[in-house]
Amino acid sequence: MISLLNGVPYITNAFAASWEGVEMKLKRVEHVAIAVNDMAESMKMLENTLGIEMEYEEQIGSTRLAMYPVGETYLELLSSNASAHDSRVTEWIEQNGQSLFHLCFEVEDIDAALDELKEKKVKLLDEEPRTGHGGSRIAFINPESTGNILIELAEIPEGH
Numbered sequence: 264m265i266s267l268l269n270g271v272p273y274i275t276n277a278f279a280a281s282w283e284g285v286e287m288k289l290k291r292v293e294h295v296a297i298a299v300n301d302m303a304e305s306m307k308m309l310e311n312t313l314g315i316e317m318e319y320e321e322q323i324g325s326t327r328l329a330m331y332p333v334g335e336t337y338l339e340l341l342s343s344n345a346s347a348h349d350s351r352v353t354e355w356i357e358q359n360g361q362s363l364f365h366l367c368f369e370v371e372d373i374d375a376a377l378d379e380l381k382e383k384k385v386k387l388l389d390e391e392p393r394t395g396h397g398g399s400r401i402a403f404i405n406p407e408s409t410g411n412i413l414i415e416l417a418e419i420p421e422g423h
Contacts, residue, residue, distance in 0.1 A: 293369040293417050294330070294337035294396075298355045298362060302327055302342040305361075309338065321396065325350045328396055339367070339396070365403070365413035373400045373418035380404065392418070 343350040386405035395401030
């Protein structure tokens with residue numbers, strides 16, 4: 264569960280027993296990611312129907328992403344090359360169709376956040392941070408530890 268402490272969001276232990284005692288301070292919901300079948304069609308819908316302007320797009324491995332600012336957070340569209348059968352995005356779309364893929368929370372210090380989660384025996388998909396969107400340092404928490412919700416933590420570079 265996400266709670267507020269003096270106006271700052273943090274994760275409480277309601278997701279799973281393994282989260283007991285975790286009160287990791289989060290800066291904000293950085294983005295909501297949606298896995299899409301057709302990137303061009305999804306971009307057109309956001310831009311033409313909802314009037315949201317894309318800030319940037321990039322390719323990371325087999326994954327293409329487009330970032331759309333909405334207030335203090337982003338809507339992230341994700342698609343994968345049709346031939347990338349080892350992609351989490353491709354696997355997700357094959358199993359669930361085009362839909363919400365994950366939530367991303369910005370943290371001040373990704374290394375400290377991962378150390379805290381490891382100490383609490385929270386299952387991680389990424390034991391060490393890796394490079395993500397816009398040069399951020401990211402890591403994913405195993406959905407088994409979060410009530411079947413894929414959660415990304417991101418340390419965002421200064422000025423981004």
